[in-house]
Amino acid sequence: MQIIDRQKVNEQIRDLKKKYGDDRSALMPILQDLQEIYEYLPDVVMQETAHSLGIHPVEVEGVASFYSFLRTKEKQGKYVIRLCRTISCDLAGKSNVARQLENEMGIKFGETTKDGKFTLEYTNCLGMCDRGPALMINDRLFAKVDPEKASQIIADCRRDFLKSDFPKVVPSDVKKAGPILDHDLKPAEAIKKALSMSRSEIINTIRESGLKGRGGAGFPTAVKWQLAGAAKGKNKYVVCNADEGEPGTFKDRMLLYEHTDFLLDGMTIGAYAIGASKGFIYLRGEYLYMKKYLEEALENRRSEHLLGKNILGKDGFNFDIRIRMGAGAYVCGEETALIESLEGYRGEPRNRPPFPVDTGFQGNPTIVNNVETFIDSALIIVKGSEWFNIHGTEKSKGMKIFSISGDCERPGIYEFPFGIKVSELLKEVGGEDTKAVQIGGASGHCISQKDFNRTIAFEDIGSGGSIIVFGPDTDMLQVARNFLEFFVEESCGQCTPCRDGNPKLLGGIEMLENGRCSFTYLNELKKLCETIQNASKCGLGQSSPNAFLSIVDNFKPEILGRVPEAD
Amino acid sequence: MAKILIVDDDEDFVSAVNLLLKSNGFDVAIANSRQEGMEIFDKDNPDLVLLDVMMDEPDDGFVMAQSLKKKAKNIPILMLTNVGQVTGMDFDKDSEMVPVDDFEQKPIMPNILLEKINQLLGK
Ligand SMILES: Cc1cc2nc3c(=O)[nH]c(=O)nc-3n(C[C@H](O)[C@H](O)[C@H](O)COP(=O)(O)O)c2cc1C
Ligand code: SF4
Ligand code: FES
Numbered sequence: 001m002q003i004i005d006r007q008k009v010n011e012q013i014r015d016l017k018k019k020y021g022d023d024r025s026a027l028m029p030i031l032q033d034l035q036e037i038y039e040y041l042p043d044v045v046m047q048e049t050a051h052s053l054g055i056h057p058v059e060v061e062g063v064a065s066f067y068s069f070l071r072t073k074e075k076q077g078k079y080v081i082r083l084c085r086t087i088s089c090d091l092a093g094k095s096n097v098a099r100q101l102e103n104e105m106g107i108k109f110g111e112t113t114k115d116g117k118f119t120l121e122y123t124n125c126l127g128m129c130d131r132g133p134a135l136m137i138n139d140r141l142f143a144k145v146d147p148e149k150a151s152q153i154i155a156d157c158r159r160d161f162l163k164s165d166f167p168k169v170v171p172s173d174v175k176k177a178g179p180i181l182d183h184d185l186k187p188a189e190a191i192k193k194a195l196s197m198s199r200s201e202i203i204n205t206i207r208e209s210g211l212k213g214r215g216g217a218g219f220p221t222a223v224k225w226q227l228a229g230a231a232k233g234k235n236k237y238v239v240c241n242a243d244e245g246e247p248g249t250f251k252d253r254m255l256l257y258e259h260t261d262f263l264l265d266g267m268t269i270g271a272y273a274i275g276a277s278k279g280f281i282y283l284r285g286e287y288l289y290m291k292k293y294l295e296e297a298l299e300n301r302r303s304e305h306l307l308g309k310n311i312l313g314k315d316g317f318n319f320d321i322r323i324r325m326g327a328g329a330y331v332c333g334e335e336t337a338l339i340e341s342l343e344g345y346r347g348e349p350r351n352r353p354p355f356p357v358d359t360g361f362q363g364n365p366t367i368v369n370n371v372e373t374f375i376d377s378a379l380i381i382v383k384g385s386e387w388f389n390i391h392g393t394e395k396s397k398g399m400k401i402f403s404i405s406g407d408c409e410r411p412g413i414y415e416f417p418f419g420i421k422v423s424e425l426l427k428e429v430g431g432e433d434t435k436a437v438q439i440g441g442a443s444g445h446c447i448s449q450k451d452f453n454r455t456i457a458f459e460d461i462g463s464g465g466s467i468i469v470f471g472p473d474t475d476m477l478q479v480a481r482n483f484l485e486f487f488v489e490e491s492c493g494q495c496t497p498c499r500d501g502n503p504k505l506l507g508g509i510e511m512l513e514n515g516r517c518s519f520t521y522l523n524e525l526k527k528l529c530e531t532i533q534n535a536s537k538c539g540l541g542q543s544s545p546n547a548f549l550s551i552v553d554n555f556k557p558e559i560l561g562r563v564p565e566a567d
Numbered sequence: 568m569a570k571i572l573i574v575d576d577d578e579d580f581v582s583a584v585n586l587l588l589k590s591n592g593f594d595v596a597i598a599n600s601r602q603e604g605m606e607i608f609d610k611d612n613p614d615l616v617l618l619d620v621m622m623d624e625p626d627d628g629f630v631m632a633q634s635l636k637k638k639a640k641n642i643p644i645l646m647l648t649n650v651g652q653v654t655g656m657d658f659d660k661d662s663e664m665v666p667v668d669d670f671e672q673k674p675i676m677p678n679i680l681l682e683k684i685n686q687l688l689g690k
Contacts, residue, residue, distance in 0.1 A: 231659070
């Protein structure tokens with residue numbers, strides 16, 4: 001057993017507090033850095049962290065045990081292999097890779113090899129859905145892994161000679177760029193323009209553009225900014241939601257890397273509009289490889305007076321941004337869970353009201369927006385609201401960036417106007433013989449051919465950008481099972497309908513698979529879906545039955561075909 | 568006779584305040600939304616506006632106050648809202664984002680409402 005020197009731990013914590021601050025909100029980054037050092041979080045380390053932050057050790061363990069990327073029980077291997085088991089990778093052949101990995105290392109998922117070299121784990125969507133099966137080793141990514149490649153990767157690890165598929169950051173696969181992705185704007189142009197406007201003029205320009213949040217829920221951005229701007233409070237915050245955990249979404253990964261300046265422009269404009277002086281980028285743990293790059297980008301902006309005190313010479317306008325890493329919890333994409341996580345707590349969604357615009361980070365007015373929303377805002381400020389709202393529909397204005405994966409010839413990132421028909425989209429991506437399309441990720445809806453004439457828009461089928469295409473041979477029960485496994489794993493467990501209801505639905509899928517689910521029970525399960533939708537506290541629970549319900553409704557013959565007899 | 572424009576989507580509240588103001592000698596105009604409010608403001612040229620916050624959009628009252636002050640810098644606005652009760656939100660009177668002359672939570676006692684109105688009209 002490793003002997004740990006308490007005094008040394010304390011010194012390390014002291015240094016980390018200098019870097020991250022000495023209040024509770026420093027807890028997550030401190031634990032993340034300590035785990036880097038000790039390869040897991042031994043009891044002493046958690047105890048000393050607790051003492052140092054003036055909280056109970058149980059609180060620290062409670063936080064550490066919530067996040068799948070923090071380990072409290074055993075030392076992880078030198079190489080932590082995380083294989084994506086989410087839908088696109090599942091359909092692309094993850095099971096064969098999983099078997100190969102287990103054979104190569106002689107361990108099961110969830111275990112560490114005796115020599116301490118490897119830990120093998122499943123993870124959810126890595127944001128590489130267009131090139132699955134994907135896996136991650138420490139912070140390096142590997143795409144299109146087949147059993148042969150898996151075997152090669154393990155051999156490379158054994159020789160300590162592991163080369164990532166992507167030396168720096170994953171290059172994007174933009175298949176279709178429009179006005180948002182392809183423009184002539186220069187970095188900081190938007191901030192300069194914004195600083196020549198009044199705060200209300202900025203918000204009104206965004207209002208006239210009709211921009212609605214790109215993270216999925218579609219809340220009007222101007223309303224959010226106006227309410228936060230009007231809210232009482234000296235310390236206001238701007239938070240970029242870069243948690244991108246929705247299965248099938250990978251456009252924020254590209255935007256973060258290739259449109260960084262416009263994202264930071266958008267955040268800075270948001271700060272000016274609401275009167276905030278501090279901001280965070282909450283970056284999902286799976287995108288750790290991007291942290292250094294983003295930190296450099298922030299540093300460059302500080303030296304160009306685009307962040308810091310009196311930005312671009314504007315007296316009194318001070319704003320800076322820090323990066324905070326998530327740690328493998330999908331629910332932390334929900335904005336109140338995200339704020340809890342930023343504050344150093346378990347990522348458990350809050351009751352609303354109060355809303356973050358009034359009572360957000362540490363009780364202060366806070367706007368939380370998606371990466372794409374900030375980028376759109378920056379572009380709108382320079383190019384004007386009409387430039388944006390000539391695209392799209394009456395209720396869903398503008399262009400939208402989609403992440404498209406699954407059984408199609410040209411998966412990748414596409415920019416389409418809102419209101420595009422599913423059939424048009426399928427033609428563009430080469431998915432003409434498609435059987436079903438999942439719109440909006442695991443929490444979205446699965447539609448069949450009869451609905452391919454419907455449109456993607458908030459007033460029809462909404463989407464934060466995830467589109468997963470299923471070919472003619474897809475087993476729709478496997479799809480439903482995969483999504484439910486995802487929700488069972490990712491539920492934070494606070495409310496009974498979500499915590500206990502989703503395993504029941506998963507049980508129902510198993511019964512359907514074995515032809516043992518009666519119509520009566522299926523109807524009971526549908527009623528349970530309604531309860532989960534109505535009685536859950538946050539969007540995760542409220543939307544978790546969508547995929548189950550739409551698959552059961554749209555693919556009845558296929559699913560009921562396995563029911564031996566009706567009662 | 569001073570003319571007061573009430574902009575509020577709560578019809579019960581509007582009819583009660585309408586009655587109160589009329590019986591105290593005020594001329595009253597009524598609008599149930601921001602759009603309607605702006606139209607009536609342009610047409611009727613009121614002396615004071617009683618303004619709700621959450622109407623079609625949760626921030627309509629703030630947006631309307633900004634437009635009103637842009638049109639007529641000196642128009643007194645009394646913001647009346649129960650947004651605090653519904654959402655727990657707390658707002659600052661701020662010359663740019665919430666450009667109102669006074670801010671009161673609903674429900675409000677009739678005598679206090681009249682007092683506030685007279686105060687604002689008298690300044
Ligand atoms: C379970 C769950 C996960 C979510 N994940 C994300 C996410 O990864 N990224 C995101 O921008 N929004 C996510 N959201 C939506 C956020 O709660 C919030 O609505 C969004 O960040 C607001 O930004 P927007 O208005 O710019 O879309 C999620 C919501 C739920 C319920
Ligand atoms: S609905 Fe699910 S994820 Fe959301 S708070 Fe409840 S238990 Fe947690
Ligand atoms: S990376 Fe595997 S489904 Fe997204």
